[in-house]
Structures are given as structure tokens and as C-alpha cells.
Amino acid sequence: MFFINKQKQIESLLDDYRQQVSKCLEVFELAFAQYLDEPDRNRLEKNFLDVSSAESAADTIRQEVEVMMYSKALFPESRGDILGLLETMDKVPNQAETVTQTLLNQHVLIPQQYREQIKQLITICRRCVEAMLDGAEKLFTDFTNATVAVGKVDELESEADHIEEAIIEQVFSSNIEGFEKILLRDLVRQIAGISDRAENTADRIRIIAAKRRV
Amino acid sequence: MSALLSFSPLGGGLFLGWTLGANNAANVFGTAVATRIVSFKKAAILCGLTVVLGAVLQGSAGIRTLSGLTQQSISTAVIISVSAAITTTIMTYLRIPISTSQAVVGAILGISLSVRNAEYSGLTKIVLCWIGTPIGSMIIACVVYKILGWFISHIPMSMLTRDKILWSGLLIVGMYGSYALGANNVTNSTGIFSGLIQGVSDKTLAAIGGAAIAIGVLTYSKPVMLAVGSKVMPLDAFSALVAVLAMSITVHVFAIIGAPVSTSQGIVGSIIGIGFMRGVRVINFRILRDIALGWVLTPLIALILAAAGFAIFISSAG
Numbered sequence: 001m002f003f004i005n006k007q008k009q010i011e012s013l014l015d016d017y018r019q020q021v022s023k024c025l026e027v028f029e030l031a032f033a034q035y036l037d038e039p040d041r042n043r044l045e046k047n048f049l050d051v052s053s054a055e056s057a058a059d060t061i062r063q064e065v066e067v068m069m070y071s072k073a074l075f076p077e078s079r080g081d082i083l084g085l086l087e088t089m090d091k092v093p094n095q096a097e098t099v100t101q102t103l104l105n106q107h108v109l110i111p112q113q114y115r116e117q118i119k120q121l122i123t124i125c126r127r128c129v130e131a132m133l134d135g136a137e138k139l140f141t142d143f144t145n146a147t148v149a150v151g152k153v154d155e156l157e158s159e160a161d162h163i164e165e166a167i168i169e170q171v172f173s174s175n176i177e178g179f180e181k182i183l184l185r186d187l188v189r190q191i192a193g194i195s196d197r198a199e200n201t202a203d204r205i206r207i208i209a210a211k212r213r214v
Numbered sequence: 215m216s217a218l219l220s221f222s223p224l225g226g227g228l229f230l231g232w233t234l235g236a237n238n239a240a241n242v243f244g245t246a247v248a249t250r251i252v253s254f255k256k257a258a259i260l261c262g263l264t265v266v267l268g269a270v271l272q273g274s275a276g277i278r279t280l281s282g283l284t285q286q287s288i289s290t291a292v293i294i295s296v297s298a299a300i301t302t303t304i305m306t307y308l309r310i311p312i313s314t315s316q317a318v319v320g321a322i323l324g325i326s327l328s329v330r331n332a333e334y335s336g337l338t339k340i341v342l343c344w345i346g347t348p349i350g351s352m353i354i355a356c357v358v359y360k361i362l363g364w365f366i367s368h369i370p371m372s373m374l375t376r377d378k379i380l381w382s383g384l385l386i387v388g389m390y391g392s393y394a395l396g397a398n399n400v401t402n403s404t405g406i407f408s409g410l411i412q413g414v415s416d417k418t419l420a421a422i423g424g425a426a427i428a429i430g431v432l433t434y435s436k437p438v439m440l441a442v443g444s445k446v447m448p449l450d451a452f453s454a455l456v457a458v459l460a461m462s463i464t465v466h467v468f469a470i471i472g473a474p475v476s477t478s479q480g481i482v483g484s485i486i487g488i489g490f491m492r493g494v495r496v497i498n499f500r501i502l503r504d505i506a507l508g509w510v511l512t513p514l515i516a517l518i519l520a521a522a523g524f525a526i527f528i529s530s531a532g
Contacts, residue, residue: 007374075377075451076250142370212373214363214452 010068010082011140017061017086018133021093024054025126025194028096032122035103036115044104051100055093062086081208088204089136091197092129099190108183111176114167121163121191128156128195135205146209153202157195164192223288224407224414226295228426231403233302234314235265235430238399240438241311241461241477242391245454245485246384247436248443254436260385261392261435262428268396269424274416276401277408289527290325291406297321297519298402301512306434309441310508313476314402316344320513324520328528344509347464347475348483354467355460355487362456380451387458394465395477396424403427446485446505447496453488460484479509 031047034040065086069079102108110118135150167188171181243257252260286294298317305312319340326332366376404423408416443449449457461480468475482505489497 007372007378011372011374074374075381077451078373078377081373140372140374143373143376144367145370208373211450212376212452214359214366 006068006071006074010065010074013061013065013068014082014140015137017058017065017089018136020054020058020061021089022130022133024051024058024093024096025129027051027054028100029122029126031100032103033119036110036119039110041104044100048100048104051097055097058093059090062090077211081211085136085139085201085204085208088197088201089132092132092194092201095190095194095197099187099194102187102190106183106187108187109176109180110184110187111174113174114171114184117163117167117170118188118191121160121167121188124156124160124163125191125194125198128153128160128198131156132198132202132205135202139205139208143209143212146205150202150205153199157199160192160195164188223292223411224404224419224422226292226299227404227407227419227423230295230299230302230314230318231400231423231426232430232433233299233306234399234403235262235427235432236434237302237306237312237430237438238314238395238427238477239265239392239431239435240442241481242395242458243388244311244439244442244481245449245457246388246443247439249449249451249454251381251384251451251454252388254439257388257439258432258435260389261395262431264389264392265396265427265431266421266424268393268398269400269420269427270396270417272397273400273420273424276398277405277416277419286322286325286406286410288407288410290524291410293520293523293527294318294321294325294406295403297324297516297523300519301516304515305508305512306438308504308508309437309445310505311438311442311478311482312508312512313344313478314399315340315476316509316512317516318402318406320516321520323513324517325524327517328521328524343468343475344479347468347479348486350468351461351464351480351483352487352490354464355456355484356491358460358463359453359456359488359491362452362459366452377451380455383455384451384458387455387462391458391462391477394462396427398465398469400424400427441501442481442485445501446482446498447489447492449485449488453485453492456488457481457484460487 027047027050031044031051034047035044066083069083074082131152132150135146135153138146138149168185171184171188174181176184239258239261243252243261246252247254247257295318298314298321301317301320302312302314319337323332323337371379400420400423403426404419407414407419443454458481461477461484464480464483465475465477482502486497486502
């Protein structure tokens, strides 16, 4: 009974964590969408706080899971796998927070002609994260199908890479100032970094599922 | 004092019981301990308790059977048990899982050859069982691996639920195996003294033998447990369960058809079977060679020790 309760508690916390990561990406996308439609620094500042607090809430849940893991309720192998998964997954909301902070602190100017593409890149990145979160959820509902669930992540990450390269290529062939090109390139790279981190987590999920495959 | 003296020949049986526990506990809990699913302490306590339970509740039947098969004097019984115990201790020190039955049969044969009344008719059946057990266990492990694997792959579940199923399975099968170990193998420990010590019933012999096995499990079983559970090939939780389950089924099937067999040979056969299912490259053939050599040497060493012990006894007696 003790074991069952522990399992339920851990699964419930992991579910909360996934929801928090998803929420963090949702407010991140909203922050960028609003800024790209109408660059208002006051609103961006408020939205950054939302992203930051969502990231921080995810961190709190992750720490709670980690403490519970050390109560030795699980197999040592599963404990290590889940801790590794959380560590890798945590980089996703961290990256979303970093990108928003970069936009806010570095006053990056985003010319009108790139706004739609950047919005598209963010949408793809968010879809990529959602696909990764689906795979992570499968580990705790139907682990043999987790690999199938994360199959979409690679596809979306590759799509994000293409958009990233296309934007950078266009930026460097444009007439905007050199330093602005660099800032814009870095921002685009950071945004695409979200899908890279989702892909890293998907790789972890694949390994966890493969280790348990008969 | 006289009561104590009347129990003193049992020392050899207790020694053999201790080595049996130290060596054979690996067969039921080795895979669970080596995969760190069950701690050694927990496994040793559970195994020790269920071994005593098996010995006390069902061990005396085997003791009666053995006393019908071989007639020994108190002196030869002591020589046999001490020879088998020394052999098992050597193999335990070398971390080789062996059959204590092999050691006891080897020692009995050593005495029989010395007094020139060896009976070979039953020996062929015993040797065939020694060969048949690992092969049978290997085949059963492949079948169990396929069947259980199908269920694990086709029933949607959380990876944590899977862990829980494997953990419970390993504990249940391990305890069942320990119970069977106590019930079947206590015969090897103190069974040979059946009817030889005045005032000591078969039930008492079983309880004493069971306690000796349990002490062996608690004090010196960890090295062989780890060797069985990790040296032949690295096992995961699923393979650990399949190995113990296949071994238990094999030993049970052989017991039903009237052939008492070794759990050591059963577990090694199971692990090899799983190795074939996962790809032979995962099997450590050097360790397998050492184990096979141990199985060949065990009856031979016990035979030589018993024959030598008997010769010393005769010359000192005069």
C-alpha cells in the first residue's frame, strides 16, 4: 500500500510538472506574440514575470519530486532515470525564460519583415515541446508507446532548424546594422534552442523506454 | 553433557547446512540482490525465515526418503557431511554456485568405493539430472521470457507499475524458492543423520538443518548472490524475475517427475536461456566455463575428501 501511495504521489507530481512546463511555454508564446504584434516594453516586462514565475513554479515541483525520489520508494534504476529526465526537461522552461529575458534586457529590435517567421518558429518550438511532454506522459501511462509519442519531436525540431537558418540567412543579407544582425541572430538561435532541448529530452525518453523493452 | 555429546556428530551436518545456505541462497535471491531491486539484508532475512519454514514444515519427508536410499554409520555420516561441507565452502569461496546434492553424492560415492559396495544403478539417473536441469531450465526460461515479455509489452502501464509488478514478483518467487530450498535441501544438511542419533527425530533434524541453512544465508551468501546475479551476464529487473521463475518451474517440474535437482544448475541454465533471448554476446562465457568446471569438480573433490577421511578414520580406529 505504501508503495502504491508513493507511486501515485510521484506520478501526480510529475503530471503537475509537465503541466507547468506546458504553461510556461504557453505564456512564453503569448509574450512574444503580443510583443511582435505591438512592441510594448511595459507589457513585455509583465509577461516576462509570468514566464519567470511559471518557470519557478516548475522548479519547485521538480525539487519536490527529487526529495520524494530519495525516500527510496522506487527501483534505483527508475529513480536515476526519472531524475535524469527531470534534469534534461528542466532546461526547456529555463531556455524560454532566458529568451524572454534576452529580448527584454538587450532591447533587441525585430524588424517587421521577420516577425511572422519568428512567430512561426516559436509556434513550432512550442509544438515540439508539447510532443515531448506527450512522450513523457506516456512513460507513466503506457511506457512501451513512449517512443512512438516522441517520434514527432525530431520532425518538429528539424522544421525549427530550417526556419532558424532561413531567418538568419535573410538577416545577414539585409541592410540592418551589423550589431543588430548579431543580436537578432542570437535571439533566433536562442528561440530554436527550445526545440533542441525538447529533442534532448525526447532522446532521454527513448532511452528510458528502450531499457524496459523486452 | 551426555545430551550434548549425542548431538556432537551433527556438527558436520550443521557445517554442511551453513555452506548450503551460503551457496544456494544465491539461486533464489541472487538476481534480485544483484539488480539492486531487493537489498541483501531484506533478501537474507526473508530467505532465512522461509528456509526454516520449508525445512520444518516439509523437510522431514525428504529426510525419510534419504534414509531409505543410503544406510550410513554415525562415523561415515560425519565424514560425508564434513567432506561435502568442505567442498561447498571451497566453491563458495570461489563464488561458484554449485549443487550441494552433487557434493553429498560425491562423498557417499567416496565412502562406497572405499568399502567396495558402490551402487551405480541410481547414479546414472542422478548424472542425467545434473545435465538435464540446466538444459531444461534454459528452455523454460526462453518460454517464460516470451510469455511474460508479451504481457509486459502489450498491457499499457506506467513504468512505475512495471517496477512494482517485478518487485512483488521477485519477492514472491524468491520466498517460494527459499521455502522449496529449505524443504528439499535440508535433507542434504542433516538428513544423513536420520535414525543415527538417539532421541533426535526427523522433525528436529529438519529444524536444526533449516536453522543452519538460514545462518549460512545471513552470514556468507552475498558473494555468490552477486556472482550469480551479475557475473554470467548483466540482468535487468525483468530478466531477474524470469530467471528465478524459470528456475522454480524447472525444479518443481523435476520434483513432480521424481527427480530432485539443483537450484544452482536451474538458475544458471535460466540465465543462459535469457542470454540467448537477448543475444549471446551478453553472456560471459569465461564465467560459464568456471561454473561448469565447478560442477564437474564438486563431486570429484567431495569423493576424494570422503575417501581420504574414511582411510584416516580406518587407520586411526585401528
